[in-house]
Amino acid sequence: MLWYTGRRLLQLIPVFFGATFLIYFMVFALPGDPIAALFGEKQPSPAVIEAIRAQYNLDKPFIVQYLLYIGGLFTGDLGTTFSGRPVIDELVRAFPITFRLAMLALLFESIAGIVVGLYAGLRKGKIFDNSALVVSLLLISVPTFVIGFVLQYVFGIQLALFRTTVSSQAPWSELVLPAIVLASVSFAYIVRLTRASVAENMSADFVRTATAKGLTRRRVVGVHILRNSLVPVITYLGVDIGSLMVGAIVTEGIFNIQGVGGTVYRAIQLGEGPTVVSFVAVMVIIFMLANLLVDLLYAVLDPRIRYAK
Amino acid sequence: MPSNTTPGLSPDHYVAPLDETPLKAVDAVDETEKPRSSWNDAWDAMKTRPLFWISAVLILFVIVVALFPQLFTSTSPTSGASLPDSNGPAESGHPMGFTLQGLDVYARVVYGTRASLTVGLLATVLVTLVGIVIGSLAGYYGGWLDALVSRLGDIFFAIPTVLGAIVLMSVLPSRTPLTVALVLSLFAWPQIARIMRGSVLGAKSSDYVMASAALGVSRFRILIRHVIPNAITPVIVVATVSLGTFIVAEATLSFLGIGLPGTVMSWGNDINAARASLRVAPMPLIWPAAALSVTVLSFLMMGDVVRDALDPKARARR
Numbered sequence: 001m002l003w004y005t006g007r008r009l010l011q012l013i014p015v016f017f018g019a020t021f022l023i024y025f026m027v028f029a030l031p032g033d034p035i036a037a038l039f040g041e042k043q044p045s046p047a048v049i050e051a052i053r054a055q056y057n058l059d060k061p062f063i064v065q066y067l068l069y070i071g072g073l074f075t076g077d078l079g080t081t082f083s084g085r086p087v088i089d090e091l092v093r094a095f096p097i098t099f100r101l102a103m104l105a106l107l108f109e110s111i112a113g114i115v116v117g118l119y120a121g122l123r124k125g126k127i128f129d130n131s132a133l134v135v136s137l138l139l140i141s142v143p144t145f146v147i148g149f150v151l152q153y154v155f156g157i158q159l160a161l162f163r164t165t166v167s168s169q170a171p172w173s174e175l176v177l178p179a180i181v182l183a184s185v186s187f188a189y190i191v192r193l194t195r196a197s198v199a200e201n202m203s204a205d206f207v208r209t210a211t212a213k214g215l216t217r218r219r220v221v222g223v224h225i226l227r228n229s230l231v232p233v234i235t236y237l238g239v240d241i242g243s244l245m246v247g248a249i250v251t252e253g254i255f256n257i258q259g260v261g262g263t264v265y266r267a268i269q270l271g272e273g274p275t276v277v278s279f280v281a282v283m284v285i286i287f288m289l290a291n292l293l294v295d296l297l298y299a300v301l302d303p304r305i306r307y308a309k
Numbered sequence: 310m311p312s313n314t315t316p317g318l319s320p321d322h323y324v325a326p327l328d329e330t331p332l333k334a335v336d337a338v339d340e341t342e343k344p345r346s347s348w349n350d351a352w353d354a355m356k357t358r359p360l361f362w363i364s365a366v367l368i369l370f371v372i373v374v375a376l377f378p379q380l381f382t383s384t385s386p387t388s389g390a391s392l393p394d395s396n397g398p399a400e401s402g403h404p405m406g407f408t409l410q411g412l413d414v415y416a417r418v419v420y421g422t423r424a425s426l427t428v429g430l431l432a433t434v435l436v437t438l439v440g441i442v443i444g445s446l447a448g449y450y451g452g453w454l455d456a457l458v459s460r461l462g463d464i465f466f467a468i469p470t471v472l473g474a475i476v477l478m479s480v481l482p483s484r485t486p487l488t489v490a491l492v493l494s495l496f497a498w499p500q501i502a503r504i505m506r507g508s509v510l511g512a513k514s515s516d517y518v519m520a521s522a523a524l525g526v527s528r529f530r531i532l533i534r535h536v537i538p539n540a541i542t543p544v545i546v547v548a549t550v551s552l553g554t555f556i557v558a559e560a561t562l563s564f565l566g567i568g569l570p571g572t573v574m575s576w577g578n579d580i581n582a583a584r585a586s587l588r589v590a591p592m593p594l595i596w597p598a599a600a601l602s603v604t605v606l607s608f609l610m611m612g613d614v615v616r617d618a619l620d621p622k623a624r625a626r627r
Contacts (some may be wrong), residue, residue, distance in 0.1 A: 018464030026477050137613075141605035143557045145564045146580065146598040149587055157588055242469030249475070250561060268479050268565050276479050280472055288467050 008292055016288060020073070023281050024066050073281075087278045090263060098252070098259035100172065102244050104179035106237070109187040114233065117194025118226060124199045132195065136188035144247050148181040148254040165256040178255045182247045186240045193236055197229040204228075231298065238294030245283045347542075351618040361614045367607035375426040378419045386416040386574060408583065408593045417579055418600045424486055424575035425601060429556040429608075431490035432497070437548045439494065440501025445540065447502070448509030449532050459506075462499035470496040471558050478567040489568055493558055497551065501544055508540035515539070542619045550612035553605040560601055576601040 060068070077088065120132040139147070155177060156164035162177040201207060202225065210224045211217075248261030249268075256262065260279060267275040355361045374381055406414050447458040465473075473496035474489075481488060512518070513536050521531050562568030563577025571578055576597040583594035 014460065015463050015467050018460075019467045022464060022468065023473075023476055026480065137606060137609055138602070141553065141557075141609055142598065142602045143560050143564070143580075145561065146594075146602070149584060149594060153587055153591055242472065246469060246471040246475075246561070250564065253565070264475070265565065268475065268567055271479070277476055280476050283472060284468050287469060287472075291467075 005296060008295060012288060012292060016285065017070070019284055019288070020070065020281055021066060023277060023284065024069055025062075087275070091260065091279070091282060094258060094260045094263050097257060098248055098261055101175050101179055101182060101248060101252070101257065101259060102241075104172070104175055105183040105186070105244060105247075108179055109183035109190055109240075110233075110237070112183075113187045113190025114194050114226075114230070117191040117233075118198055118221075118229075120191065121195040121198025121202070121229070122221065122225075124195075124202070129195070132191055136191045139184050139188035144181065144185055145250045145254060147184050148178075148251055151177060151181055152254060166258075168258050175257075178251050178257060181254070182244065182251045185247070186243060189236060189240070190233055193233050194229060197232050198225055201225050201229050234294060234298055238291045241290040241294075242287050245287065347619070351615075354618040355614055358614055358617075360610055361618075364607040364610040364614065367603065368611060371422060371426060371604050371607070374419060375423040378423065381419045382413075382416045384413045384416040386412060386420040406590075406592050408579070414593050414596050417574060418576070418597050421574045421576045421579055421597060422600070422604075424569055424573050425556050425559060425577065425604070427486045428490050428493070428559040428569075428575075429552045431487065432493045432555040433548055433552040435490060435494040436497045436501055436551065437544060439498045441505050441537070441541065441544060443498070444502035444505025444544075445509045445532065445537055448506035448540075449513055449536060455506075458502070462502055465496055466499040466503075468496055471561060474558065474562060475565065475567065478562055484568070484570050486569060486573070489559055489562065490555075493555055497555075500551075501547060504543050504547055505540065508543050509536055512536045512540040546612055546616040546619060549615055550609055553608035553612070556601065556605050556608075 077086070116132055120129040123129050152164050155161045163174055166174045166178065206228075207220060207224055210220045215224075245261070248259065249264050250261070251257070252259050252262035253265035260283070264276055264279045264283075267279065408414055408417065443458055443462075447455040470493060474492045477492045477495070478484065478489070481492070518531055518535055521535055522528075526534070559568055559575070560577030560580065563575055564581045566581070568577055569575050571582075579597040580594055580601075583590075583597070587594055
């Protein structure tokens with residue numbers, strides 16, 4: 001297990017450099033001048049442009065720029081936003097909010113998704129199963145921002161049950177509605193995954209054996225079916241962290257949450273390319289680490305999977 | 310000889326009586342008939358399902374609307390705005406009411422179909438072609454090519470598609486349906502390539518591949534004629550579903566303001582434009598959102614049906 005963890009961490013290194021290089025390359029080496037984009041219609045004097053280019057290391061060869069950027073990443077210097085604040089400060093401020101939102105969303109989607117998926121899978125072909133399938137397909141096909149607007153309109157404006165925007169402190173209670181919006185699409189995928197997996201395991205030999213032994217249905221379902229059905233769901237959670245991040249950009253934009261996603265959203269609206277890049281780069285790194293974590297969790301959960309030494 | 314043989318049991322092996330196929334039945338097989346492919350079986354399985362016909366009709370309808378929007382409305386989606394009608398309710402001749410600018414919502418929904426569908430189709434075609442070529446070459450030839458392609462795929466795979474698209478679109482100077490599709494497929498190809506590679510790896514050790522090689526068929530010809538047709542099924546399923554997700558991705562980018570420019574009519578842009586007056590007039594947002602969702606839904610349902618039909622295991626279970 002330890003060996004496997006080490007090997008996976010080593011494998012992560014080229015992917016990390018490759019991915020950050022790719023992002024950096026896309027922004028700074030492609031046609032289109034980020035400095036010109038910064039000023040919009042009214043272009044500054046060449047001297048100002050030169051000064052800014054030097055500040056962002058854009059006057060140096062591309063590979064040097066990238067290495068300086070990576071060096072900064074490791075020393076905690078992620079550059080500055082266009083308003084002059086260090087990106088790292090923004091991250092430290094915004095990250096806890098997004099973390100709370102994501103945790104809440106993960107909690108909603110996994111609990112509700114597994115419960116609904118389990119019931120649907122146990123009653124395959126019945127009315128509950130069919131309606132769960134239809135609802136999950138609907139949730140997947142409606143974009144997150146539309147679900148966000150509709151829930152904001154119905155619960156925030158019509159029923160006035162929740163605040164439509166979240167205050168800058170973002171306490172847990174105000175994050176409930178945004179977390180439901182953020183969780184909606186993943187909830188649908190988890191329902192479908194759990195359902196398919198439960199329905200398949202229902203006819204597995206080990207379930208028939210457990211029933212034949214005279215175990216109560218409760219124990220058969222709870223221990224034998226559910227535990228084995230959760231393995232693909234856990235794997236999905238790894239991929240899901242990526243979609244939660246994209247979802248966070250949209251959801252935090254809609255509910256005006258001052259988290260990482262909301263910051264990216266505003267940076268996009270203002271056309272602050274480099275700020276978007278530094279934040280998304282950090283998001284990609286989190287995504288890679290989370291994927292590694294899920295892979296390891298997968299090994300713990302499923303006794304059939306023993307990673308070769 | 311082990312001594313624990315149960316006494317009384319005949320040492321001879323029991324052989325079940327074999328029913329030999331009668332010669333008549335062998336002679337009756339019509340050898341001129343074309344062999345049934347798995348596609349025939351899949352078609353038979355699909356055509357009995359109502360869900361297949363529902364989604365097929367919906368998809369056809371959306372394609373016709375995208376090709377000939379003028380058949381469905383005579384109202385112009387961009388001109389003839391009358392400000393007194395701003396956010397107005399539905400009236401005769403304008404079944405879905407008016408936008409903030411006083412344009413006909415129905416006409417805009419009809420004309421917005423083309424951009425959304427173009428991005429979805431273009432991105433799907435690109436991703437599928439690139440994925441199939443790269444995945445099958447990597448899986449079939451292996452070696453350094455496979456190693457290179459797999460590592461490259463890992464790097465692109467580490468960046469979630471929409472996150473990567475957000476970065477690239479926020480710095481790209483030109484934004485057209487083509488660039489949006491290109492950007493989306495840049496980050497989405499590894500998924501198809503991975504599936505194709507795995508599938509090709511499975512197919513290339515089949516007996517029929519060995520048989521063709523023994524007959525002297527060239528390696529490349531085996532790949533084209535035998536391996537790819539037999540390995541392509543999982544890719545088709547994923548491609549059908551991904552068409553829907555690309556349409557959602559385009560709308561998300563447009564919502565963020567970095568998708569198609571505001572001058573292009575698309576559902577994503579119209580939803581984004583309608584959000585400012587959501588409190589007073591929700592309908593200009595609801596209608597394009599509904600059109601988008603129904604389109605995506607029909608591709609998702611089609612993907613489900615195709616997967617069930619192509620997967621013999623799933624077919625037997627039903």
